[in-house]
């Protein structure tokens with residue numbers, strides 16, 4: 001095919017039209033191999049997805065066996081045994097009462113919004129509004145994008161839903177002040193706010209910045225006082241990534257609804273879920289008794305069998321605890337890199353989800369390519385995949401390797417990052 005400019009190109013639409021990316025051939029554990037035989041360490045689990053690493057033999061075996069049995073039935077016509085198993089396992093692991101299965105993190109956030117809306121309809125007191133943080137990312141669909149000020153929101157223009165914004169918890173402002181502003185916002189719109197949506201650590205937008213201590217407990221108390229639901233977006237942070245099954249557990253806070261994605265399928269299948277508390281589930285079960293929404297592939301037998309095997313392995317291997325131990329090693333190593341490389345101005349994170357905030361090398365013009373993207377490219381050349389933030393608020397990169405990474409592989413990762421930093425600083 002020939003483009004208008006006369007250049008040959010494929011009909012494939014990529015995020016960057018016509019991008020020339022390495023072609024992946026195969027993957028094993030934390031290693032990726034391209035069609036030229038070059039190896040890469042997956043230092044960000046794709047997009048903080050591949051918690052078990054790639055091509056895990058047990059999961060590959062489950063895929064093979066389940067594919068030979070049944071891959072699709074519609075959940076309105078049939079259930080499957082692994083569907084029940086996955087729901088029980090997820091409930092037991094997270095303490096949430098109900099599990100609604102969808103296919104992507106964005107869908108899980110949309111489902112969370114709809115569960116909150118339905119909850120208040122069931123109570124006979126509909127509430128139409130949501131509160132969230134501007135510096136966040138909740139997904140690429142209309143409702144999810146309207147909850148955030150991520151750069152992607154620009155595409156919606158005037159169409160973005162008019163949700164209200166909470167004060168910025170990452171500003172360094174005292175927690176008491178932040179919570180006083182949240183209270184003022186709730187008082188301004190009495191009986192209107194169905195849910196407060198938040199990420200426990202800002203992922204794709206800022207690069208692993210945790211909420212300040214005390215803030216989430218304060219949000220929980222305010223949500224209870226004003227009868228609002230607390231909705232945790234745990235799409236990136238959930239299922240062991242931060243060292244707990246839900247990152248909210250770090251602060252001892254239980255949300256009313258939680259969105260899961262990424263690590264649920266761990267790169268083996270697209271699957272995500274909205275988890276709801278007993279309070280929400282009971283209101284619906286004893287009210288209309290039904291959920292109107294859903295997506296065709298939601299809860300398909302192949303995806304649920306795979307996700308159930310992923311979760312079983314995650315629990316059996318104790319990967320959440322492992323993430324804490326390996327994360328301590330990684331954070332120490334990143335802090336040592338920060339001492340050596342002035343380009344790193346902050347290191348923060350939790351478990352195996354770390355972010356490095358980056359400054360431009362001295363004297364560089366603001367017109368140069370974003371430094372996070374430049375570091376990503378340099379790292380790729382050195383055989384390391386990292387994930388630059390895309391929110392448009394800062395320059396940072398996420399380092400979040402598979403939870404199964406070994407100590408040796410962590411050392412390789414840090415060595416390759418060191419080389420990439422040296423290259424960008426000396427360019």
Ligand SMILES: Cc1ncc(COP(=O)(O)O)c(C=O)c1O
Nearest residue numbers: 104105106137138139203235236
């Ligand atoms: C916190 C958070 N929520 C939601 C999403 C959207 O998930 P998906 O890309 O699977 O739709 C993401 C994706 O990066 C995310 O990080």
